[in-house]
Amino acid sequence: MRPFPEVGEGGxxxxxxxxxxxxxxxxxxELAAVMAVxxxxxxxxxxxxxxxxxxxxxxxxxxxxxxxxxxxxxxALMNRAExxxxxxxxxxxxxxxxxxxxxxxxxxxxxxxxxxxxxxxLEGADARYSGRGHTxxxxxxxxxxxxxxxxxxxxxxxxxxxxxLEDGGEVSLRCxxxxxxxxxxxxxLHKGEAGKEVLLLExxxxxxxxxxxVLEAAHETWEVTAEGFRFPVRRWVKVALRWREDxxxxxxxxxxRARQRTAGFRLRPSPGEPLRVGHERYALIxxxxxxxxxxxxxxRFVDLPEGYRLIADARRILFRPDGSLDRTAHTxxxxxxxxxxxxxxxxxxxxxxxxxxxxxxx
Numbered sequence: 001m002r003p004f005p006e007v008g009e010g011g012x013x014x015x016x017x018x019x020x021x022x023x024x025x026x027x028x029x030e031l032a033a034v035m036a037v038x039x040x041x042x043x044x045x046x047x048x049x050x051x052x053x054x055x056x057x058x059x060x061x062x063x064x065x066x067x068x069x070x071x072x073x074x075x076a077l078m079n080r081a082e083x084x085x086x087x088x089x090x091x092x093x094x095x096x097x098x099x100x101x102x103x104x105x106x107x108x109x110x111x112x113x114x115x116x117x118x119x120x121x122l123e124g125a126d127a128r129y130s131g132r133g134h135t136x137x138x139x140x141x142x143x144x145x146x147x148x149x150x151x152x153x154x155x156x157x158x159x160x161x162x163x164x165l166e167d168g169g170e171v172s173l174r175c176x177x178x179x180x181x182x183x184x185x186x187x188x189l190h191k192g193e194a195g196k197e198v199l200l201l202e203x204x205x206x207x208x209x210x211x212x213x214v215l216e217a218a219h220e221t222w223e224v225t226a227e228g229f230r231f232p233v234r235r236w237v238k239v240a241l242r243w244r245e246d247x248x249x250x251x252x253x254x255x256x257r258a259r260q261r262t263a264g265f266r267l268r269p270s271p272g273e274p275l276r277v278g279h280e281r282y283a284l285i286x287x288x289x290x291x292x293x294x295x296x297x298x299x300r301f302v303d304l305p306e307g308y309r310l311i312a313d314a315r316r317i318l319f320r321p322d323g324s325l326d327r328t329a330h331t332x333x334x335x336x337x338x339x340x341x342x343x344x345x346x347x348x349x350x351x352x353x354x355x356x357x358x359x360x361x362x
Contacts, residue, residue, distance in 0.1 A: 118159030127153035168296030180233035182209030187279035
């Protein structure tokens, strides 16, 4: 029998690993390979993360634009008045703008104040409360029970210190005209002394009874007339005078009948001169109801983040009181969105559409 070798002779024992291999460890090449794999994985992961983060940022910015559109539409619906989204492509920002109701008078009776708690005062012998308003009661301007003589009647509107209409606004009323004589001067609204009115809306006999408005700014007077328009007689009509920095309009039953473009218009402040419906000498002959005052209200700007560019088909998205797009300003849906440049290359735009109904469409 062959004897077992002595310890230390003849190499390692069978089944026992060499201590040299264990002592050798990981080589530099193997370590470099592992590090390279980790670097590749990290670069892929960081790129994916950055793209996801950028995508979420775009989603959030697009959502802000959509919310601004919804806010402008909601202004129109809540106040039953025109509202719009103001778009500034040069500064890459938008903001909702609308007419906010600040006073409303139902004219039911002397004991019933307006919807905002403001009182009214009837002036002149020819003004009286009547049960024949547009909705319930109203105020009647009939001189001595006859529609043939001159009418001295006015409604002094209370609470005007809270109106603040200088920067833009609208005054509207419903009226039922009994006398349609085009040669008769009939004043619907006025603010200020006769001949020095800050604001005036009348049926002008010099223009065959067409509605005419005069508004005074700090250093100039603006006039707009609905040439050729005959005011309806013996039916309820909604009349509105609206102004802002770039425009003055006369509306009949929510349809623009006269428009004058302006530049930087601002109504002259006149805190001591109250707004009246009717006139001390030339009041309209008929009935009045539902007087409303609305102030121009501007929401907060929504600014695009740095590096983004605003995309828009129009400088203003205009909403009607029912929330739909104003068809005189928009004949088709309006596109709005954003894009950006990366390494000098403009990425595909991300947009949405405001349909003619006023709702957002994808």
